[in-house]
Amino acid sequence: MTVKAPSSLDELMAALRCLPGVGPKSAQRMAYHLLQRDQPGAARLSGALRIALDRIRHCDKCNSFSEAALCELCASARRDAGLLCVVESPADLLMVEQTQSYGGMYFVLAGVLSPLDGIGPKEIHLDRLLKRATDGVVREVVLATNFTAEGEATAHYAGELLLARGIKVTRIARGLPVGGELDHVDAGTLAQAVIERRAV
Amino acid sequence: MTVKAPSSLDELMAALRCLPGVGPKSAQRMAYHLLQRDQPGAARLSGALRIALDRIRHCDKCNSFSEAALCELCASARRDAGLLCVVESPADLLMVEQTQSYGGMYFVLAGVLSPLDGIGPKEIHLDRLLKRATDGVVREVVLATNFTAEGEATAHYAGELLLARGIKVTRIARGLPVGGELDHVDAGTLAQAVIERRAV
Numbered sequence: 001m002t003v004k005a006p007s008s009l010d011e012l013m014a015a016l017r018c019l020p021g022v023g024p025k026s027a028q029r030m031a032y033h034l035l036q037r038d039q040p041g042a043a044r045l046s047g048a049l050r051i052a053l054d055r056i057r058h059c060d061k062c063n064s065f066s067e068a069a070l071c072e073l074c075a076s077a078r079r080d081a082g083l084l085c086v087v088e089s090p091a092d093l094l095m096v097e098q099t100q101s102y103g104g105m106y107f108v109l110a111g112v113l114s115p116l117d118g119i120g121p122k123e124i125h126l127d128r129l130l131k132r133a134t135d136g137v138v139r140e141v142v143l144a145t146n147f148t149a150e151g152e153a154t155a156h157y158a159g160e161l162l163l164a165r166g167i168k169v170t171r172i173a174r175g176l177p178v179g180g181e182l183d184h185v186d187a188g189t190l191a192q193a194v195i196e197r198r199a200v
Numbered sequence: 201m202t203v204k205a206p207s208s209l210d211e212l213m214a215a216l217r218c219l220p221g222v223g224p225k226s227a228q229r230m231a232y233h234l235l236q237r238d239q240p241g242a243a244r245l246s247g248a249l250r251i252a253l254d255r256i257r258h259c260d261k262c263n264s265f266s267e268a269a270l271c272e273l274c275a276s277a278r279r280d281a282g283l284l285c286v287v288e289s290p291a292d293l294l295m296v297e298q299t300q301s302y303g304g305m306y307f308v309l310a311g312v313l314s315p316l317d318g319i320g321p322k323e324i325h326l327d328r329l330l331k332r333a334t335d336g337v338v339r340e341v342v343l344a345t346n347f348t349a350e351g352e353a354t355a356h357y358a359g360e361l362l363l364a365r366g367i368k369v370t371r372i373a374r375g376l377p378v379g380g381e382l383d384h385v386d387a388g389t390l391a392q393a394v395i396e397r398r399a400v
Contacts, residue, residue: 005294006267008248008255015248018241019219020233021226032291033220034249035256035265041218042249048208048215049234049246055208056235065235067206091232094205 009035061132063108063125064090073097073106080104082139086129086158088112088146096144104142107132112150113157126158133167140168147174209235261332263308263325264290273297273306280304282339286329286358288312288346296344304342307332312350313357326358333367340368347374 005013009031016027034042058064059071066072073079083104087093093106109124121127133141141162145151159169175193176185185193205213209231216227234242258264259271266272273279283304287293293306309324321327333341341362345351359369375393376385385393 006256006265006271008252008267009265012248012252015241015245016219018234018238018245019216019230021229026221028294029221029291030219031252032289032294034218035252036289036291038218039253041215042253045215045218046246046249046253048212049242049249052208052212052231052235053239053242053246056206065206065209065232067208071206089232089236091229091236094228094232 058108062093062106063110063128064093064106081137083142084133084138084140085142085144086155087144088151088154092144092146102142105138109145109154112145112148112154114150121157124154126161129158130161130165133162134165138167140170143169143171258308262293262306263310263328264293264306281337283342284333284338284340285342285344286355287344288351288354292344292346302342305338309345309354312345312348312354314350321357324354326361329358330361330365333362334365338367340370343369343371 012031012034013024013027016022016030017024022030034045055067056065057067059066059074060069061074062071064071064073068075080103083102085093085096085102085104085106086109087096087106088109088111090108093108096102096106107129109126109129111119111124113119113121113124132138141158143155143159145155155171159171162169174189174196176182176189182190212231212234213224213227216222216230217224222230234245255267256265257267259266259274260269261274262271264271264273268275280303283302285293285296285302285304285306286309287296287306288309288311290308293308296302296306307329309326309329311319311324313319313321313324332338341358343355343359345355355371359371362369374389374396376382376389382390
């Protein structure tokens, strides 16, 4: 007879696998670590998950995570309300914010177009984006979806709709990474960097 | 003004860092993933942590994790009660069990000797091990602590005490890993494999 872990420990290991990048081995290590060495940490994590699930909602204006009806950013008077950056997820919004290179507003799509999965313009709230972008204050929409097939398709589709309504639309630049070397970059990226070269 | 995440999201990211191997970047990715894509998973994890903390205790006999006073293994009549394997942690017990090469009982120390950290024989429950090993049924103690400095010291110390009480003591083998090649193994391991060579 091989002995199994107690059932509540088994369930904890299974539950830990909902975390991205956590497989059976990591989940086992995490569960034993928490119970053996960090029970206060486990209690804190349990509480933090419950409280975050209770309190976090989507901002009415930008659709990002917020505890209030309007997020801190949408409620701020110190941002440029004429610039609207469109991203795929709240995590992407945070990535752009952390660059400290952008001072405008955001709109977070509910994902990207993926017709094969039944995800169309309505599912990702493109109608809300159009309404938001045509409020008379926004003068430029910066499309910052990922450079994946779906992200590109979404940017293209949203761009066409916005252009048809007379709004200036831009796309974040593709090219070599900062500090990047030509022989370390894939051919597709290098090709785009050549095609989208800019005057110095 | 750079915008921060809502405070309950911040707290969730901080709490996730109690997991081994999770730094700030992973914690951020995990928190956003749970809230954006897997709220049921987050609720399940919160509940599983709470229930495990409530229910998991240490087995009275072997000191491993258990939901009852005696763990499934110690309560089993199908194990060899004459063999007692000593490990450092419940996770190590599970590792030995998963080899399916051992059919005896276990004793889980509460860590290893570490005099500089003030962890002596009493703190790791060596007195309980001696009592357990001298119950008249145990005929051999297999020391399976890690081959670290602390694990070796603990095995040596426990071994001396057990031998003095007339109990047969063995140590799990050191050597090359199964499928291991000589030129991929460190010199110390290879030296031990030579010293501890066995007749064929």
